[in-house]
Amino acid sequence: MQDGPQRVTTNGDSERPNVARLFDYYLGGAHNFAVDRAMAEESIRRFPVAEMARTIRSFSRRVVRLCVEEMGIRQFLDLGSGIPTAGNVHEVAQSLDPSCNVVYVDHDPVAVAHSRTMLRDNLSAAIVQADMCDVGAVLRHPETRRLIDFTKPTAVLMVGILPYVRSEPAGVVARYRAALCPGSVLALTHLTRDVEPGLVDQLVDMVDGMESELVPRSKQDVEEFLCGLQLLEPGLVLAAHWRADGELPGTSAAADASTYGAVGVVSG
Template sequence: MPSSPSEPRSDVDLSVPSAARAYDYFLGGAHNFAVDREFADQVLRIAPSVPAVTRLNRSFLRRVVEFCLDQGIRQFLDLGSGIPTVGNVHEIAAQTDPACRVVYVDYEPVAYAHAKQLLAGHPFATIIQADIRAPEKVLEHPDTRRLIDFSQPVALLMVGVLLFISDEDRPAELIAAYRERLAPGSFLAISHIASEQAAPELQAEVGRLVDAYAAADEYVHVRTHAEILRWFEGADLVEPGLVRLPDWRPDNLVEQKSVAAPLGYGGVARIP
């Protein structure tokens, strides 16, 4: 989706920064406001290496979609899809098959509004405004039912969204609720911020990032490799398993050498 300058909606509180719009800013998108840019610049000052994870995460998403397409997948459910920016799932998928079906899910008003506008008239892609913590509302939404045939394999994308889900919200049970609806041969993709492999100075940056988001009333949950790996139990991890983001089926040596490379994990599993 091409970026274009955002106009604020009347129901958007421009006194509070948004994690989704800050993410868009880090990616070079245009769907963000002054309050978001001010917050993002603050993050850059206190944790200059961390925003590079957003770009590694976006690249991971592209490779995952390309892999799923190679496996014959033609349906995608993208949870927590965020602000529309270059390199969205339906754009990548359309390069292989323009008839691929894509449902984006996000609750953030600006993300929803812009995606709704940019996808207007698209026969095979849409966005629904919903909280991913309510799986039935997502899975039973009329637009989801219209585009996704759950009797056929689906790629379930949870890329960079679970870091905003607290332990109290039981992420493992949440993932299981979505997986139960997936046909055999479907794929589950997860990426998540982490810092256990990072040097002490990078770990300190992540700590400052968490504090900055908390101060903005956005809560980021950093987890370990072991915690994330448990979310794939009962599914078959595809090679190379749960690894650093740029190490998952890499195609860019520069990314693998990024200072931010130790700050996230990604993996994909096949539903047996």
Template sequence: MRCAVQDGPQRVTTHGSSERPNEARLFDYYLGGAHNFAVDRALAEDTIKQFPVAEMARTIRSFSRRVVRFCVEDLGIRQFLDLGSGIPTAGNVHEVAQTVDPSCHVVYVDRDPVTVAHSRTMLRENLNAAIVQADICDVGTVLRDPETRRLIDFEKPVAVLMVGILPYVREEPTGVVARYRAAMCEGSVLALTHLTRDVEPELVDKLVTLAGGLETPLVPRTKQDVEEFVDGLELLDPGLVLAAHWRADGELPGGSAAADASTYGAVGIV
């Protein structure tokens, strides 16, 4: 299958110079990270004035942190594949997992060369974490990459994270998910989030417009659409719900009801 993830034209060089905003660095800024440039901060501040995009980013990151902790502490999983990871900024997967157990292995995957360059610099002293430059739709390339093979043994349970990435897959997302599931052994975990217009259509339409301006089109999907991705998995309670409500212990992490209502989340055991 030809990949349908949009990347748009190159915006910055791998050496870090910047002429246009970069989506991974915007996300980093929304989360309070330091791996962003003035051009990113200017756009981010302008966007924040219009709608709660920072709260939406924090909702997704909070979901990811809860999932990773649960996998390590409750399921005993020690290896993670984070697809479409962006820059592993504040509250990233390896930070959360390795705080519980430093032996945890983490492989990040992103297709953007700038994001990969930033990430490799951040991870250069961490032998148990790496980033692979690849299109997540090219499942074979991701799974065969030397760093993936070095850090992840698919004969043992692995947590595959598709947090925030599936809206960028325009064509056959179910097939992409299925190919990763086929590589995962019994006891592995698939965790995902997905943007939706079901609850806050006006807010999500604004986000889609913003993404289009960055030449990274987004495809929101309905709950019924997302159910297809997790069909056949043993969904952990509370099932497929708004990501802000997945085992949040009564706290809505985004700080905005509208932002929290824009994304579904689910975690299932293979």
């Protein structure tokens, strides 16, 4: 019997916790096991990670609604999607217009396996197993080509994933931006130490050893990722505050202050 926290893995072993299933639990999903729930509760005691997950999920929902209702976008590419649990992109988009197409991308075989099961009856949504940093592989994948026509406006979502990109994240964002036609949208969130450095450092320490590393970045760093895009109001702000009128505030001010969010439009 192992003492202390168990190592989080990306394999399908139900005896060990998995990152994708942890976030499924944080978001109120049902695709997790007892071992995931135990570690999730331990992490919640140390850091408001569940509130942070819900903050960025709320941001994602607002972006999807904006794209469908106000911008006429019907194609979505969700990078680093994890398990498409409650309130994910295809549920929100297709509830507004069933013709919306959604491609999820994740490299974790557990997230991919759960996603394929969940999406097997949805011909307008699919999961691609790939590293989002391999932009060519993502864009050329048969499922991507089946569901997304990049000559038409498309929304690329990078919600919660860029802190896991250690090498040249601005270049990764730029390569996706280059594939988009005018009128397309690129939305992102990013972990930051700018407001709550002590708390975010605790989160980084907690994630250390989980087969992943988190890299918080400053507002100036994130602004570089958005070069060449026309930012929608209110620009690059804390994700909890991005067009959040009418939504209940987060239960944790610290969690709300740990993530930036922005939405940019590709101009002609």
